[in-house]
Amino acid sequence: MSCNFNHRMARQLRFLGAAEPDSVFLDDLQQLIDITRTTARVRATRRRGEPLRMLLLGYVGAGNTGADLRAIEIIRQMRRLFAGRTLDIALFGCGDLIDHPVLASVERLQPESLYVPDALDAALRRFDVVLNVEGSTYTSKFSDALAGMLIGGVAFADAHGALACAYGVDAGAMTPRLARFAAVNAARAAVFCRSAGAARQLAALGIDTRMGADSAWGFRATQPAAREAPYAALCPNNPYWWPVQTDVRRAYRLDGSDVQSPLRHGPLTFHTWDDERARRFSAYKASFAMLAAGLRAQGIEPVLVAMERLDLAACDEIAALLPFPVRIVARGRETLDAVAATVGHARCVVTTRFHAAVLAIAHGVPAVGVSMDERIEQLFDEAGVSGWNFSCDDPHFGARALARLASCAGDRERLRGAYERFAAVQRQRFDDMGRALRASVDAFVDH
Numbered sequence: 216m217s218c219n220f221n222h223r224m225a226r227q228l229r230f231l232g233a234a235e236p237d238s239v240f241l242d243d244l245q246q247l248i249d250i251t252r253t254t255a256r257v258r259a260t261r262r263r264g265e266p267l268r269m270l271l272l273g274y275v276g277a278g279n280t281g282a283d284l285r286a287i288e289i290i291r292q293m294r295r296l297f298a299g300r301t302l303d304i305a306l307f308g309c310g311d312l313i314d315h316p317v318l319a320s321v322e323r324l325q326p327e328s329l330y331v332p333d334a335l336d337a338a339l340r341r342f343d344v345v346l347n348v349e350g351s352t353y354t355s356k357f358s359d360a361l362a363g364m365l366i367g368g369v370a371f372a373d374a375h376g377a378l379a380c381a382y383g384v385d386a387g388a389m390t391p392r393l394a395r396f397a398a399v400n401a402a403r404a405a406v407f408c409r410s411a412g413a414a415r416q417l418a419a420l421g422i423d424t425r426m427g428a429d430s431a432w433g434f435r436a437t438q439p440a441a442r443e444a445p446y447a448a449l450c451p452n453n454p455y456w457w458p459v460q461t462d463v464r465r466a467y468r469l470d471g472s473d474v475q476s477p478l479r480h481g482p483l484t485f486h487t488w489d490d491e492r493a494r495r496f497s498a499y500k501a502s503f504a505m506l507a508a509g510l511r512a513q514g515i516e517p518v519l520v521a522m523e524r525l526d527l528a529a530c531d532e533i534a535a536l537l538p539f540p541v542r543i544v545a546r547g548r549e550t551l552d553a554v555a556a557t558v559g560h561a562r563c564v565v566t567t568r569f570h571a572a573v574l575a576i577a578h579g580v581p582a583v584g585v586s587m588d589e590r591i592e593q594l595f596d597e598a599g600v601s602g603w604n605f606s607c608d609d610p611h612f613g614a615r616a617l618a619r620l621a622s623c624a625g626d627r628e629r630l631r632g633a634y635e636r637f638a639a640v641q642r643q644r645f646d647d648m649g650r651a652l653r654a655s656v657d658a659f660v661d662h
Contacts, residue, residue: 281570436559
């Protein structure tokens with residue numbers, strides 16, 4: 216016991232004192248995975264009738280509507296798939312904003328360690344099935360540490376003898392260190408991709424995948440209590456302050472001086488920022504403000520939607536550029552259901568947030584993407600509406616979005632038909648992914 220404690224303390228101190236703590240984080244995860252593969256005891260056979268213990272690993276609870284929608288629909292699916300079995304589901308998430316009854320209905324795991332590699336090591340021993348339920352997994356866009364937790368968590372679960380799976384995930388640009396980590400740790404766990412583009416990218420790393428879907432396609436937004444005047448849901452964020460990186464020394468300095476920083480993401484993590492990013496963000500906000508004013512001139516009231524709590528600052532700054540008051544619907548101030556309904560029942564949607572596009576298409580709402588990476592572009596290409604997406608760095612995206620929305624006035628039914636067909640395919644893929652998982656679980660239990 217004392218030996219393990221000493222090892223944990225040594226890892227944490229090394230991480231806290233490192234010049235590149237995110238690299239140390241990945242190294243520690245890899246070391247623990249490798250040790251577990253060689254020392255883990257064979258699990259006792261699970262028998263039918265015994266509770267099936269399932270852990271969902273993701274970004275749940277951080278106030279990100281997309282991450283929470285995914286988890287909600289996966290929980291619902293697991294309960295349908297294993298309706299004849301006692302199923303104990305727990306969440307290993309990244310925050311405490313649980314404002315939906317489905318999320319509140321499952322156990323929230325309380326980590327035994329503040330250091331994630333050790334927390335995973337302690338937690339994963341308890342579970343028979345571990346699913347990575349976060350979409351943005353194989354990417355350095357947001358955080359190598361978060362991606363490492365997701366990729367490594369699945370590999371770690373496999374090393375502990377659990378059935379492990381990445382469930383409907385995506386891929387993007389990765390740093391060399393994360394690409395190496397991903398390639399080493401994907402050999403034995405099932406990886407279901409939510410896009411053909413992700414499958415191609417992972418295949419280039421030697422990672423075998425199966426086609427799946429994003430679980431949020433099954434979510435249905437609640438109906439509004441009263442009929443509203445036509446409005447447009449505008450879903451901006453700050454596309455330029457990623458990735459988040461760990462900076463322990465900076466965190467200690469701020470805490471020691473009792474100083475706040477708008478770039479602080481977590482206790483030890485910070486957004487990336489410089490003058491060039493600030494310039495690009497100013498242009499992005501100005502384009503969204505122009506778009507909002509143009510929609511209002513057409514009799515469509517703009518509503519700014521913060522799909523993640525972090526997006527509220529961007530919404531506030533865009534609202535400050537407008538000569539008229541604008542409603543802001545923000546996660547954290549409003550519930551997940553209220554945010555999703557605002558998007559799902561809009562007249563049209565313009566979004567940088569991926570899951571706002573998913574909600575719009577799933578509900579037949581014309582959507583324009585303002586992409587910060589490949590995800591929305593891939594989504595629209597696969598849906599057959601590739602002309603509906605623009606780069607967040609396009610200085611004319613506001614005018615282009617207005618023109619694109621105007622062009623669908625006489626073609627709304629054709630667009631809705633394309634949306635319905637694509638959404639039906641995605642829901643079928645999600646069902647197929649579930650059946651494949653159930654077959655794997657049945658074989659795992661009977662082994």
